[in-house]
Amino acid sequence: MKQMTISPVTRVEGHGEVRIDLNDRGEVERAHFSVVELRGFERFLVGAAVEEAPRITPRICGICPTSHHLAAAKALDQIFGAEPPEAGKKLRELMMLGQYIHSHALHFFMLAAPDYLLPGAGEGDRNVMGLAKGSMELVKKAIAVRKFGQRITEAVGGKPIHPATGVPGGVSHPIQESQRASLLQMAEGVLAAAIESWEIAHSLMDKIDPSVGLVNTAFMGMQKGGLFTFDGGQVQVCSPEGTTLGSFSGADYVSQMEEYTEDWSYLKFCRLKAGQPYRVGPLARLNIVNSMGTSEADKALAEYRKKYGRVVQTTLAYNIARYVEFLWACERAKELLQDSALTAQKTRTPVEGVVNRRGVGIIEAPRGTLIHDYTVNEAGIIERCNLIVATCQNNYAMDRSVEEVARRVIRDGKPIDGGVNLIESVIRAYDPCLSCATHMIKTENGRMASRPFIKICISGVR
Amino acid sequence: MKIAIEELAGCSGCTISLLDIHEELLNVLKDHEIVYSPVIMDVKEPPNDIDIAFVTGAVRNEENEKRLKEIRRKAKKVVALGTCACYGGISGLSMLSSNEEIFRCVYQGVETVKEGNLVPGKVPPFLYRAFAVGDLARVDYYITGCPPKEHYLNMILPLLLKGEKPGLPRKSVCAECDRVMGSVEGWKMKRRHEGTPDREHCLLGQGYLCLGSVTFGRCGATCPHNNIPCHGCNGPSLDILREPCRDIHNLIVRRIVDLTGLPAAQVEKEMFDIAHTLYTFTIGSLIMEDKETSKIRDLVKGGNI
Ligand code: SF4
Numbered sequence: 124m125k126q127m128t129i130s131p132v133t134r135v136e137g138h139g140e141v142r143i144d145l146n147d148r149g150e151v152e153r154a155h156f157s158v159v160e161l162r163g164f165e166r167f168l169v170g171a172a173v174e175e176a177p178r179i180t181p182r183i184c185g186i187c188p189t190s191h192h193l194a195a196a197k198a199l200d201q202i203f204g205a206e207p208p209e210a211g212k213k214l215r216e217l218m219m220l221g222q223y224i225h226s227h228a229l230h231f232f233m234l235a236a237p238d239y240l241l242p243g244a245g246e247g248d249r250n251v252m253g254l255a256k257g258s259m260e261l262v263k264k265a266i267a268v269r270k271f272g273q274r275i276t277e278a279v280g281g282k283p284i285h286p287a288t289g290v291p292g293g294v295s296h297p298i299q300e301s302q303r304a305s306l307l308q309m310a311e312g313v314l315a316a317a318i319e320s321w322e323i324a325h326s327l328m329d330k331i332d333p334s335v336g337l338v339n340t341a342f343m344g345m346q347k348g349g350l351f352t353f354d355g356g357q358v359q360v361c362s363p364e365g366t367t368l369g370s371f372s373g374a375d376y377v378s379q380m381e382e383y384t385e386d387w388s389y390l391k392f393c394r395l396k397a398g399q400p401y402r403v404g405p406l407a408r409l410n411i412v413n414s415m416g417t418s419e420a421d422k423a424l425a426e427y428r429k430k431y432g433r434v435v436q437t438t439l440a441y442n443i444a445r446y447v448e449f450l451w452a453c454e455r456a457k458e459l460l461q462d463s464a465l466t467a468q469k470t471r472t473p474v475e476g477v478v479n480r481r482g483v484g485i486i487e488a489p490r491g492t493l494i495h496d497y498t499v500n501e502a503g504i505i506e507r508c509n510l511i512v513a514t515c516q517n518n519y520a521m522d523r524s525v526e527e528v529a530r531r532v533i534r535d536g537k538p539i540d541g542g543v544n545l546i547e548s549v550i551r552a553y554d555p556c557l558s559c560a561t562h563m564i565k566t567e568n569g570r571m572a573s574r575p576f577i578k579i580c581i582s583g584v585r
Numbered sequence: 586m587k588i589a590i591e592e593l594a595g596c597s598g599c600t601i602s603l604l605d606i607h608e609e610l611l612n613v614l615k616d617h618e619i620v621y622s623p624v625i626m627d628v629k630e631p632p633n634d635i636d637i638a639f640v641t642g643a644v645r646n647e648e649n650e651k652r653l654k655e656i657r658r659k660a661k662k663v664v665a666l667g668t669c670a671c672y673g674g675i676s677g678l679s680m681l682s683s684n685e686e687i688f689r690c691v692y693q694g695v696e697t698v699k700e701g702n703l704v705p706g707k708v709p710p711f712l713y714r715a716f717a718v719g720d721l722a723r724v725d726y727y728i729t730g731c732p733p734k735e736h737y738l739n740m741i742l743p744l745l746l747k748g749e750k751p752g753l754p755r756k757s758v759c760a761e762c763d764r765v766m767g768s769v770e771g772w773k774m775k776r777r778h779e780g781t782p783d784r785e786h787c788l789l790g791q792g793y794l795c796l797g798s799v800t801f802g803r804c805g806a807t808c809p810h811n812n813i814p815c816h817g818c819n820g821p822s823l824d825i826l827r828e829p830c831r832d833i834h835n836l837i838v839r840r841i842v843d844l845t846g847l848p849a850a851q852v853e854k855e856m857f858d859i860a861h862t863l864y865t866f867t868i869g870s871l872i873m874e875d876k877e878t879s880k881i882r883d884l885v886k887g888g889n890i
């Protein structure tokens with residue numbers, strides 16, 4: 124028995140590796156995506172003054188800090204019993220839009236696109252710098268759109284990374300009319316660029332092989348009256364065929380899902396209570412919603428569905444689904460920036476002491492459903508805390524996708540040309556956020572301890 | 586110059602902060618080349634001829650330490666980028682519990698796992714404590730901030746990459762803050778979320794635990810500016826760094842005493858959850874722990890839980 128390791132998996136956020144076991148004939152016995160890290164936040168937040176959660180938890184991930192910031196703030200709204208005023212809600216929405224625009228643009232243009240736009244490039248060039256050599260215009264566009272996202276977050280959140288203004292009952296500070304006007308001006312250009320570049324995303328539909336990394340799962344994502352939303356809707360669960368299996372909000376999440384561990388990964392796995400694996404994130408959300416609710420994104424969605432159908436299992440289609448959401452976020456940001464209620468002075472409902480001992484904040488982060496669940500004592504000190512992040516929920520599917528691709532690219536104990544990157548590109552499709560899922564621990568030799576695998580037998584899949 | 590960006594125990598935010606100089610990045614890349622950065626490119630091992638390495642994140646386990654030593658060996662200059670690299674940052678908070686407590690909580694304690702759920706295999710130990718990068722390797726430059734801000738990086742990166750030393754402000758957050766000191770009659774410590782602070786007056790004077798006076802500036806006092814108390818994400822002020830007997834806790838207490846005329850003992854009594862409100866970003870720093878007045882040793886030993 125021989126073992127092959129791809130470490131670190133690159134162009135993803137955080138540290139992970141792929142481990143492939145080969146038999147004596149050089150064939151793949153099994154392959155796993157291992158996250159050799161453990162997130163300790165659930166533990167070290169115990170004992171913390173709960174109002175610090177929105178300041179501490181963004182540091183889980185520097186790419187999607189706003190999602191953690193606002194999921195925590197929403198939990199605090201419940202704990203301190205305050206509903207944000209209209210401007211507070213809208214500013215939070217705008218902050219999340221900034222998050223989507225930056226995160227999706229970063230992933231699509233800067234991390235994933237080189238796989239498809241530079242198919243023959245070598246290790247040193249298959250990246251955004253390589254992209255710039257061939258098409259500076261595209262890279263400039265990518266920089267401009269991502270900058271818009273970060274500028275929004277900075278204007279509303281105070282900082283583009285690790286925003287700070289989300290407080291129980293709303294947002295700490297209004298934005299100025301001049302800030303709104305200059306963001307709106309940026310929005311026009313960015314939206315035009317986003318519409319123009321749909322062509323690139325569209326062309327990927329013909330470039331990708333839909334069977335690469337294919338798995339069959341249920342899906343989970345938020346919707347509101349059938350429309351796409353990242354906040355304030357019901358989280359819906361649908362079967363692999365698209366039939367609704369259930370929906371929930373708030374603390375009800377515990378009746379729908381459970382977490383479990385496998386001996387070979389420090390990253391937890393999630394499954395539905397009935398045992399099926401499911402996926403979250405762009406692919407799942409587009410399967411759940413009827414429509415996006417903005418014109419360009421709906422046009423793109425129609426083309427996407429024409430190609431893949433109404434319920435999509437194709438793993439690599441995550442990349443295109445992500446772009447559809449990116450388009451939506453640009454359109455919605457422009458729309459929202461025209462709303463004069465955004466600059467109202469009252470952004471915050473003042474709070475005092477603890478009203479409810481438990482608060483559950485659920486938000487659709489760019490990578491999928493994110494849950495922050497805090498239980499506090501009367502003084503507002505955290506007693507229990509549960510954080511469920513997208514990457515744990517996609518862990519099973521990612522792991523199976525990896526094995527599927529490993530089987531097709533390993534020949535006689537060696538990867539074919541470009542094979543290693545194909546394995547990584549299927550991980551990349553999920554846009555995993557490994558810091559979100561972790562805090563890092565490795566064995567003495569830097570590898571996972573080698574132990575007999577426990578085979579997972581879950582109905583429906585394999 | 587050949588640039589490397591290495592990630593240890595952190596959140597990738599510092600790497601993103603380098604991308605957050607936006608179009609300036611294209612100018613930087615005209616003269617310099619990024620040769621290694623796992624978050625944005627596929628090169629799996631750092632090459633041998635790195636001119637300048639930006640190391641982000643803290644050192645929490647043996648793998649982090651190994652990577653740090655390797656990049657130090659291969660790079661002419663090493664920059665500790667961000668508060669995690671400079672002072673351990675948020676990763677240091679894991680020192681509040683033992684490994685076993687963390688595993689038990691994460692894998693068996695939360696509501697969505699079944700009782701008796703498996704704790705994954707053989708669990709490798711953390712290093713006995715968290716470290717800042719400078720605790721374990723020679724560092725040429727420290728750039729604080731969680732993460733460092735765009736304006737500030739734009740100011741220093743071009744110079745640093747030319748091999749020049751930028752002249753920089755060394756003041757605290759208070760020096761960048763536009764608030765005025767109001768009346769501090771009947772001062773009482775508030776929790777950071779209580780009520781709505783007034784926008785004109787110093788937050789500390791209003792009873793909110795604002796760490797501006799004990800925190801290194803260069804962020805434009807963005808949080809007080811947005812009506813949020815500073816929680817110290819840039820790391821300790823120069824005052825604290827320079828003086829062995831000064832520490833975040835004793836200096837903020839003294840500041841409140843000066844402001845209010847209250848006895849120090851009373852102010853100390855009003856402090857709450859100092860692990861998460863005062864030492865959030867520095868608990869993993871050996872330098873900060875070694876100060877004779879530091880409270881970190883008590884926190885790590887007992888946990889404040
Ligand atoms: S200093 Fe802050 S932004 Fe940088 S890695 Fe640490 S937590 Fe992330």
Ligand code: SF4
Pocket residue numbers: 758759760762763764786787788789790795796797798806809815
């Ligand atoms: S303590 Fe805070 S609010 Fe007061 S001057 Fe300093 S930074 Fe500003």
Ligand code: SF4
Pocket residue numbers: 282287758800801804805806807808809814815816817818819820
């Ligand atoms: S004001 Fe304080 S908490 Fe806010 S960014 Fe500056 S140093 Fe960090």
